[in-house]
Amino acid sequence: MRIEGSTVLLTGATGGIGQAMAHRLAGAGARLLLCARDAARLADLAEELSPGTQTVAADIASAAGRTMLIEAATAAAVEVVIHNAGTQEFGLFQEQDPAALQRQFELNLCAPVLLTRELLPALVRRDAAALVFVGSAFGSIGHPGFAAYCASKFGLRGFAETLRRELADSVVRVHYLAPRATRTALNGPQVVALNQALGNAIDAPQRVADELLRLLDRxxxxERFVGWPEKLFVRINAVWPRLVDAALAGKLATVRRYASQANPERRIDS
Ligand SMILES: NC(=O)c1ccc[n+]([C@@H]2O[C@H](COP(=O)([O-])OP(=O)(O)OC[C@H]3O[C@@H](n4cnc5c(N)ncnc54)[C@H](OP(=O)(O)O)[C@@H]3O)[C@@H](O)[C@H]2O)c1
Incomplete structure (x- = not known):
């Protein structure tokens, strides 16, 4: 898909990965419609980018926010939609706040599904169009400490796969981009400490943005998974999950140590 001159809607634009994507897309000549909740941060970002960058401050986990975004996207005649906004709840599952778990599903899974439902009729009528769903390595590997986050990203991957097949004879290309750990505010202090303790590689957000441009070029x-050995683990988990069960069992004590600090007010001492 030719990015130069095309109109791109990017959600989660003010976040770590979103900002890197916005800069790369602007550099490639895209016209941008940026979405997040914080209007001031959106305005600052738009000012750094190309003149004419549009913004919508909307909470896309709410029906009212999605309506605002759909109206703006329709008026801008978007051709590419990048569903990047997301949140992450870390902790032992039984210690997590049910309301926060629900908000996570609403943002990570319901919002992209419902927005796509409304935006698709216009996309299929364009000469070329693309949908990108930003998932995670945790959309393929269930990792202790992230049960509901993994479930939301597994769901998103399933949705993207199905839609890609359903739209195979249309002009709409459907992509799923799965970063591994990336240095952004999404990861709270316990997750950062866990990644360090487990020796997990942590990417710069610009790496994910580079992968996005490669994906759109196809x-x-x-599906595109970012980084070794995570790419390999995704394949091993698909064909030989028992092997990954065993590997993660060996890391469980470390995960518990950090996960039990994530929601101290709900701590269940066992
Ligand atoms: N960072 C990682 O390690 C990592 C790894 C794998 C996958 N990912 C995925 O990559 C994507 C981007 O993550 P990130 O690391 O860039 O996160 P981030 O830095 O926390 O940014 C999140 C973005 O989403 C926006 N947002 C949050 N709630 C929203 C809502 N209800 N409505 C509209 N916008 C909302 C935020 O802006 P406002 O707060 O102003 O709304 C912000 O722009 C997510 O889907 C995440 O799951 C990240």
């Missing part, structure tokens, strides 16, 4: 939709 003629066919598909």
């Amino acid at each position: 003629d066919r939709g598909g």
Whole structure:
């Protein structure tokens, strides 16, 4: 898909990965419609980018926010939609706040599904169009400490895969982009400490933005996983999950140590 001159809607634009994507897309000549909740941060970002960058301050986990975004996207005649906004709840599952878990599903899974439902009729009528769903390595590997986050990203990956197949004879290319740990505010202090303790690689957000441009350049939709050895673990988990069960069992004590600090007010001492 040719990015130069195309109109791109990017959600989660003010976040770590979103900002890197916005800069790369602007550099490639895209016209941007940026979405997040904080209007002031959106305005600052738009000012750094190309003149004419549009913004919508909307909470896309709410029906009213999605309506605002759909109206703006329709008026801008977007051709590419990048569903990047997301949140992450870390902790032992039984210690997590049910309301926060619900908000996580609403933002990570319901919002992209419902927005796509409303935006698709216009996209299929364009000469070329693309949908990108930003998932995670945790959308393929269930990792202790992230049960509901993983569930939301597994769901998103399933949605993207199904839609890619359902739209195979249309002009809309459907992509799923799965970063591994990336240095952004999404990861709270306990997650950062866990990644360090486990020796997990942590990417700069610009790496994910580079992968996005490569993905959009492809003629066919598909999945792209960022970084080794996570790419390999995703494949191993698919064909030999028992092996990954065993590997993660060996890390469980470390995960518990950090996860039990994530929600101290709900701590269940066992
Ligand atoms: N960072 C990682 O390690 C990592 C790894 C794998 C996958 N990912 C995925 O990459 C994507 C981007 O993550 P990130 O690390 O860039 O996160 P981030 O830095 O926390 O940014 C999140 C973005 O989403 C926006 N947002 C949050 N709630 C929203 C809502 N209800 N409505 C509209 N916008 C909302 C935030 O702006 P406002 O607060 O102003 O709304 C912000 O722009 C997510 O889908 C995440 O799951 C991240």
